[in-house]
Amino acid sequence: MKIPHNWHLNPDGSYDVAGDVNLTEEYAHDGKLQIRFGRVTGNFCCYKLKLSTLEGCPAEVGGTFDCTQNKLTTLHGAPKAVGGDFHCTSNPLTSLNGAPKHVNGDFNCSFAKLTTLKGAPTTVGGSFYCSGNYLISLTGAPTEVGGSFECWGNGLRSLRGVPNKVKGRFNCASNKLTTLKYAPKRVDGDFDCASNMLTTLKGCSEIVKGGINCNTNRLTTLKGLPKEIGGSLECTQNRLTSLEGAPMVIGGDFDCSSNQLTSLEGLPESIRGEFKCQANQLVVLKKVPRGATELTYYCNPLNNISIKILKSLSSNRFSDLIKQIRYIDWAGVRGSIYPYEQWVPKSSRIAHINMTPQQARELKALRMSWV
Numbered sequence: 001m002k003i004p005h006n007w008h009l010n011p012d013g014s015y016d017v018a019g020d021v022n023l024t025e026e027y028a029h030d031g032k033l034q035i036r037f038g039r040v041t042g043n044f045c046c047y048k049l050k051l052s053t054l055e056g057c058p059a060e061v062g063g064t065f066d067c068t069q070n071k072l073t074t075l076h077g078a079p080k081a082v083g084g085d086f087h088c089t090s091n092p093l094t095s096l097n098g099a100p101k102h103v104n105g106d107f108n109c110s111f112a113k114l115t116t117l118k119g120a121p122t123t124v125g126g127s128f129y130c131s132g133n134y135l136i137s138l139t140g141a142p143t144e145v146g147g148s149f150e151c152w153g154n155g156l157r158s159l160r161g162v163p164n165k166v167k168g169r170f171n172c173a174s175n176k177l178t179t180l181k182y183a184p185k186r187v188d189g190d191f192d193c194a195s196n197m198l199t200t201l202k203g204c205s206e207i208v209k210g211g212i213n214c215n216t217n218r219l220t221t222l223k224g225l226p227k228e229i230g231g232s233l234e235c236t237q238n239r240l241t242s243l244e245g246a247p248m249v250i251g252g253d254f255d256c257s258s259n260q261l262t263s264l265e266g267l268p269e270s271i272r273g274e275f276k277c278q279a280n281q282l283v284v285l286k287k288v289p290r291g292a293t294e295l296t297y298y299c300n301p302l303n304n305i306s307i308k309i310l311k312s313l314s315s316n317r318f319s320d321l322i323k324q325i326r327y328i329d330w331a332g333v334r335g336s337i338y339p340y341e342q343w344v345p346k347s348s349r350i351a352h353i354n355m356t357p358q359q360a361r362e363l364k365a366l367r368m369s370w371v
Contacts, residue, residue, distance in 0.1 A: 001026055001034060014038040020063065025049060031071060032056065043084065046070070054078045054098070064105065067091070075099045075119070085126065088112070096120045096140075106147065109133070117141045117161065127168055130154070138162045148189060151175075159183050159203075169210065172196070180204045180224070190231060193217070201225050201245070211252055214238070222246045222266070232273060235259070243267050254289065256280070257296075285309055286329055297321075304329060304353075310343045318343065322350070330355045337362045346370050 007015040013036060020042035027034055028049040033056035037044070043063035046054075051070040054077030064084035072091040075098035079086075085105035093112035096119035106126035114133040117140035127147030130138075135154040138161035148168030156175035159182040169189035177196040180203035190210035198217040201224030211231025219238040223245030232252030240259040244266035253273035261280035268289045275292040282300040288309060295312065304327040310318060322345045330337070331354040337344065344366065352363055 010038050012036075012038075017041065017058075021045065021058075023049060044079070047087075086121075089129075107142070110150075131171075149184070152192070170205070173213070194234075233268075250289070254292075284329075286331070288312070303327060306331070307333060307340055307343060311340060322347070326350060328352050330359060333359070337366070341366065 006019050007017050009015055015035065016038045017040045021040050022045045028051060031050060031052035036056045037058035039060045040058045041062040044058055044061045045066040046057065047066050047068040047070065049070060051067065051072060054067060054072065054075060057077050058079055060081045061079045062083045065079055065082050066087040068087050069090045072088065072093055074093065074095045075088060078098050078100065080100050082100050082103050086100065086103045086107045089108050089110045091112050093109060093114055096109060096114065096117060099119055099121055101121055102123045103121050104125040106129065107121055107124045108129040110129045111132040114130065114135060117130060117135065117138060120140055121142050123144040124142045125146045127150065128142055128145045129150045131150050132153045135151065135156055137156065137158040138151060141161045141163065143163055145163050146167055149162065149166045150171045152171045152173040154175055156172060156177055159172060159180065162182060162184055164184055165186045166184045167188045170184055170187045171192040173192045173194040175196050177193065177198055180193060180198065180201060183203050184205050186207040187205045188209045190213065191205055191208045192213045194213045194215040196217055198214065198219055201214060201219065201222060204224045206226060208226055209230040211233060212225065212229055213234045215234050216237045219235065219240060221244055222235060222240065225245055225247050227247055228249040229247050230251040232254065233247065233250050234255045236255055236257045238259050240256065240261055242261065242263045242265040243256060246266050246268050248269045250268050250271040253276065254268060254271045255276040257276050258279040261277065261282055264287065267287060270290040272291050274294040274296065275288050276296040278296050278298040278300065280300050282302060284304040285297060285302055286306045288295055295309065303325050305321065305325050306329045310328065313321065328350055330352060337359050355363065
């Protein structure tokens with residue numbers, strides 16, 4: 001077994017290393033390391049060595065500690081101090097006992113066999129990942145996380161145990177949640193709760209600086225969402241019949257496609273991206289949010305649309321829509337119709353409603369000029 005020149009032998013038989021350690025199979029046998037370490041100033045990597053124990057690992061690692069893809073069931077023997085990330089993914093872990101109390105970087109225990117987070121670090125300076133396990137709650141999770149908190153793909157029925165504040169993304173998608181009770185009060189990144197069994201959004205974070213994804217749940221209302229979000233809102237494939245409870249200000253796209261919307265009641269005041277409402281049951285389309293850069297409305301039984309919306313459509317979309325509508329609504333338009341002349345279809349089949357007497361006379365004159 002080769003001992004590199006920068007490995008310093010201690011009186012107790014362990015080795016201190018100034019720099020990184022990347023162990024290969026020659027340093028492991030029968031699930032154990034064949035050498036003991038004291039302190040390593042750089043990274044320490046012992047992945048894919050078929051280890052069943054971390055005995056012999058350094059007590060202190062200045063950089064990242066990586067023991068992924070082994071046969072570990074606990075973290076006994078792991079370093080007590082880690083200056084960088086701690087990676088123990090893809091092990092058959094059933095317990096986090098033995099993990100350090102504090103990790104300066106990320107802590108990743110995803111794709112294991114964990115049913116509890118008891119034993120996890122108390123504080124994580126970077127992001128915390130526990131996705132792809134068998135967790136039903138987050139009891140035992142770190143109380144402070146400096147980055148994202150990822151717990152998707154478990155069997156979570158409760159968010160109890162999650163930190164009050166997440167400075168990055170919070171992702172609890174693909175679980176069995178029916179409520180967002182105990183969710184973080186503040187999320188500085190995106191909030192993703194898609195593909196659960198949510199019937200309500202009550203308990204959602206009060207502040208979300210990024211976007212919110214609540215696609216593919218059982219929602220009949222958007223009540224519970226913050227009044228303003230910094231990114232996009234996605235609420236497709238639910239059971240919404242109106243948009244009541246939606247944020248008033250959305251900093252990105254707004255996609256409410258594939259619901260059962262019969263009304264856009266509760267529509268946000270402004271967005272900064274696309275507005276998508278296709279595949280619903282909308283008959284009337286009188287308003288879109290201020291700031292919408294594009295409108296997608298396909299697969300709705302529309303027959304009544306505002307002239308202001310028609311004016312915003314591209315020529316192709318205008319032509320498609322004119323084939324199905326029966327009414328054009330002029331409510332809210334003051335003055336002459338002539339600035340809208342090119343968006344007035346040459347069809348007697350379409351009725352024009354909510355016009356002023358002057359506008360009606362102008363429409364009559366316009367139609368006579370088509371003959």
